[in-house]
Amino acid sequence: MNKQKAPLENLKIIRDELKKRNWAVDVFLFQYKKQEYIVLVKVYSEREKKDSKYAIVKLEFIKKRGRNENFCTYADLYKIHISDMKSFRKFFGIEYKENLGDVIQQFTQQFSTFIPNQLIVDKEIDLKSSITEYLNKTDMDSSKGIYCIGVKRNGTKKDGTSGQRSPENNQKAAIFRPELFEKLKDDTTISFCFSEDPSRQKTDEDILLRWKEKKNNS
Template sequence: MENINILLTYLRLNGWHMTSFPFYYKKFEYIVLFEDLNNLNLTNDDRYSVLLTFIDMSDINRRLTVKANSFCFKFNVVEFRKFFNIAYTENLGDVFQEFYEYFNKFIPTEANQNVTNEELQIIVNQLNRRDNDNNMCCYAVKRNPQINGKQCHRTIFNSEKCRRLKPALYIEFEHDDTISFCFREENELPVAEILKNFAHNEIKNIKLS
């Protein structure tokens, strides 16, 4: 599955944490979430570089998550077989190898930024899980504080959510990760208003310092 390394390299070079792509197997349609394991606080295992989440599009609550590298997946055999409706045979190793070769054909070499609204929702929901934030309406930006003399930085998940939902605002602060994007449940604000409010707060803080 050499495309895993190619796509992962693309994500890292372009500052993305994750992407998605469709996968079809045995007449079932899946959306695959492809995440960089380096950004996730999971058990260290240098053998694997990405986290794949297969989502059954006929029931988006039906999911299978596996660690992966360019050679194989890390999975529970019974769970994997059940999820993909793979019958038991004595040569399962060959079956899995055929699966890997087939799956590799679906892995793109670049992240697709023109995702459907449904895919975008799935991606943002996953980013929210990673960042413990369930909101989607951007209404402000804030300068992160220093704690015990150490500067706090925004997470890659916060960056990517804004990059996907409000790209014009993200561009304004792309190279300053001491600033985070703020989201709430409703009442999204226009970019111009967010920037105006931020400038006002910056001036106010300068006067108070």
């Protein structure tokens, strides 16, 4: 007898693929009550305390037509967790009902039908820009921007080990400089540096030459 699939199993599939790539976030579209939402699926970092031991991902819902409005929560395999029902109902335009458990269950069921069953790398412009905005806010290894200006060696941590490239920086480099990333990805102690100024962008050849010179002089 086949085991029944958990309602939000696809979130775990996406999370596992993100972790395999050492990426931080995925995004897809969700429609509810004729309103479209951009959904960010975020991986818990190693240094981050989970909201629950059963939590698999963090979720951020953003109104597609009102990008400054968002709702953040988390999910396990079976449901989306709502700590503030009033904010939840207001954000999604849900009228008050006595049985709130049924409301969340119905919402989770509809949401589950929009979750892709795999990580889709090639995104439409709106979704790609949402990923870019998130990575620019959370990438601690570099400045904001999508124009690669070089690479740097990460510092040494307190325990004497080398600092590792963050999932955010890893994903940003893989998206915006895929060929350069492929050449340097195996050295996880390197981070990629970005700028918002397109005039500062360097070619792969220039970045690799500079990096080689740095290593030879160190």
